[in-house]
Amino acid sequence: MSHKFGNWYSYSGVVHIHTNASDGTKPIEEIIAIGRESGLDFMMFADHMTLVHRDNGHEGFYGKTLVVIGYEHNDAADKNHYLIFGAPRVYPAQMTAREYVTAAAADRALGIVAHPDENRSRMGRYPPYPWTEWHVRDFQGLELWNQMSEWMEKLTPLNHMSMALSPRKSMVGPTERVLKIWDELNIKGRYVGLASVDAHAFPIKLGPFTVRIFPYKVHFKTLRTHILLTEPLADVFETAREQLYGAFRDGRVFFSNMRWGKADNFEFYATNSNNEVTVSGGTIEHHPNTRLLARLPSRAKIKVIANGEEVLDTVADELDYEVKQKGIYRLEAWKKKRGWIFSNHIRIGQ
Ligand SMILES: [Zn+2]
Ligand SMILES: [Zn+2]
Structure with a gap:
């Protein structure tokens, strides 16, 4: 769908x-x-x-x-x-x-x-x-x-x-x-x-x-x-x-x-103060107010991974994360220790 x-x-x-x-x-x-x-x-x-x-x-x-x-x-x-x-x-x-x-x-x-x-x-x-x-x-x-x-x-x-x-x-x-x-x-x-x-x-x-x-x-x-x-x-x-x-x-x-819910409505993107917006696979410049935003179909454990390192681990159905450093960012969502949704990388400032 x-x-x-x-x-x-x-x-x-x-x-x-x-x-x-x-x-x-x-x-x-x-x-x-x-x-x-x-x-x-x-x-x-x-x-x-x-x-x-x-x-x-x-x-x-x-x-x-x-x-x-x-x-x-x-x-x-x-x-x-x-x-x-x-x-x-x-x-x-x-x-x-x-x-x-x-x-x-x-x-x-x-x-x-x-x-x-x-x-x-x-x-x-x-x-x-x-x-x-x-x-x-x-x-x-x-x-x-x-x-x-x-x-x-x-x-x-x-x-x-x-x-x-x-x-x-x-x-x-x-x-x-x-x-x-x-x-x-x-x-x-x-x-x-x-x-x-x-x-x-x-x-x-x-x-x-x-x-x-x-x-x-x-x-x-x-x-x-x-x-x-x-x-x-x-x-x-x-x-x-x-x-x-x-x-x-x-x-x-x-x-x-x-198995853990339809993910068709999953949204994950990045924005910056220059009004640039991008999704997985895309690149935007790194400005002071660069954010990763996500909306999940339901609550889950959300992890943000930057350059291969976990930088955030939270439970929510939304994400609003300020990106402090350039890098490649991706999101994982987990339900009861089972992988549910995995994004591709968004490139910030590189
Ligand atoms: Zn094979
Ligand atoms: Zn095969």
Whole structure:
């Protein structure tokens, strides 16, 4: 659902959906129908190493839901998974991570590092697929919070029944390690942070049981990524797709776990005495009366993070914070020790 505040329009959707064209479990038409029922403004599909749905003309508007199709590249060792949207074709499978990141950037595609922090060790049957190529910098964003990765990492023989029964409740948030990497990257450049569902809806074996933990429908009500636009989303597909990719490139993004409440109405922006206003991804000058302002859908623990350090921790449904120093600022909102809403960085005076 879209929301307007100031001169901004926000839209919410899901990123990183697999279909039965790779290892997902439903045809794309059925998944799109579930996405429409779930009220998604956009859906970003990324099957492994194939653009078959895009080639078959499945991108477009379905009712009010914008559907775009990229793909997920991996290296020869099945590591360094990378989501690529807007590439002319699937790049050669023998490319190294450096090569496909560079090729996508040269083609002006949108490249997002997938589940960078995967490190589960308990599940022999489901090995981790971490990102190892941190020296490569030509990507545009990072999945800070991947629903399948987090769920599988938290699984132990003792908790698997409760995690299977309440899969959305067990989600905590991005790891501190990945947030630190992200903050450090953003001090030097601009890298969008987002949440992804990595939806497959595959059955998982838990001891004697086989359970479908996250059907697509549940995925679509959990980790949402929200974009901020200066104009309403266009009706013309090609224009809307550029608006969507543009929001990711610029970092005009926040993400949320819908389990703790819809975050569509979340507002976070900065103003200064020069009447400049900006949202996540933007920059304003640092003047004496520069403020970060936020409005949350309901009360939560609000943290303000400046250059990777926590500078405020309070419980409220609004924020009015005077910025004393230049830096990159972002907001986190938590409910009962569970991550709820995470903004991208606003740059103040830099
Ligand atoms: Zn992957
Ligand atoms: Zn995936």
